Amino acid sequence: MEHEGADLNELMMVRRQKLDELRQDNVEPYGGKYQRTHYSSQIINEFESLEGQQVSLAGRLMAKRGHGKAGFANLQDVEGNIQLYVRQDQLGEGRYNLFTKADIGDIVGVKGKVFRTQKGEISINITDFIMLAKSLRPLPEKWHGLKDIELRYRQRYVDLIVNPDVKKVFIARSKIIRTIRNLLDNKGFLEVETPMMHPIAGGASARPFITYHNTLDMNLYLRIAPELYLKRLLVGGMEKVYEINRNFRNEGISTKHNPEFTMLELYQAYADYNDMMEITEQLVSQAAFQLLGTMEVEYQEEKINLAPPWRRLPMLEAIKEYAKIDFTLIQNDEDARQAAAQAGLKVDPKASRGNIINEVFEELVEPHLIQPTFITDYPVEISPLAKRSLEDSRYTYRFELFIYAREMANAFSELNDPIDQKERFKNQVEKRASGDDEAHMMDEDYIRALEYGMPPAGGLGIGIDRLVMLLTDSPSIRDVLLFPHMKPRD
């Protein structure tokens, strides 16, 4: 068989030669179904009862130590790693030869007896050895592994082979999401799926990705949030719904932002934002407890106590506490701008009091919110889908949860007044017209749905990736995404 040599280094050429030799010897290097009886961890955990028994395993060869007419190797399967002991006088010359020619990285099937070596290591004394997939590329070094961060993300398959801790993060991710699903299912929530391609990008303030449908001859937006669809389901009589799925936002990439990320959104009819705080506390603290067996977690050297209840702090009180500005004494836009400027912030001369309050909060308060804190009562200007406070119509029944100074959840009592909602959309459309491409678009059908009557409801969104970061002590969102977005190379 011919192999293109131009872009192959010596190591890859050697492996292709071995591949040819296998075929010449009538050994198929890419096998089929393999019947295994045990996993590596099972043999180690149940050694007492398995000692002396015949077992069959499959996995990747990760190390080889030859000793002439015998040798050792390590086999890695999904559960872990186990040592193989191989002897020519047991395997026969042919199969022993197959073993000595096998490379680190090859996927093999083995049969043999469970035993313990003189040095005490539980091992398999091999009586049969077959090739299941010849590996044509050398793996990274056994001692240092794959460290190059770029390569780890671009070639996650290699990262997963050689860095066992990586897999643990994704097992944790799965467990966290499973805990959330179980909790919500047990509370009677229905998991639903709503469109990922939207004719109108709604439900959040964000720049969308635009795509094109050929036969409909129209632009579509990848969704920035499922919110408006889920609330249409409340109108339709689904009283408790949730969706865990991807959102897409055409914005910057950072250690906390990936263009596609996973959100939990849930809506509960006849509830309000106080109920959402309780659910948030349950979901996050239980996710931690089920994963780690404790609600006290350590994130980047910071001890964080997730045991409920968490502090609830109205935004104005938070600003008074951390920024020493009392916005209850500041009633107009001009005074608000002055106060912010005095505090050293750059101020948009057109910013309203509500925008300024949010600005001051983000700049001067957020960095202090390390322990879980619900910040409540957001200004209506920045909350176009939230119900107005009955006590003061300039604010809304909304909260955001902060942990480690990061926004982890956003929730509110849902605005179900179609006339107010239409006004809010109109204000957003004006902002759009004056250049704010993150302002919401008008969604007439959503207004129509509200006009039929939407029950009062609480709604909640939790950023799953950020929750997984917190609970796995991962510094970057890329560490909790199997395939984080990367620019193509060349």
Next chain:
RNA sequence: GAGCCAUUAGCUCAGUCGGUAGAGCACCUGACUUUUAAUCAGGGUGUCGCUGGUUCGAGUCCAGCAUGGCUCACCA
């Protein structure tokens, strides 16, 4: 989008003052029947990210570009 830093063998990394490109692992040949970063003897892998410039001479100095990391901006 901006600033700083990085890019050398398959992997992990050295490379001094600008003067013939280095190590360990992996790999190849040989020895070795309980090793485990196996050991011992021998072998040497390369578009020094890319493109230009300065220079007798550039991995090294300069400029631009690419990719990545961190910080900031935007955001969740």
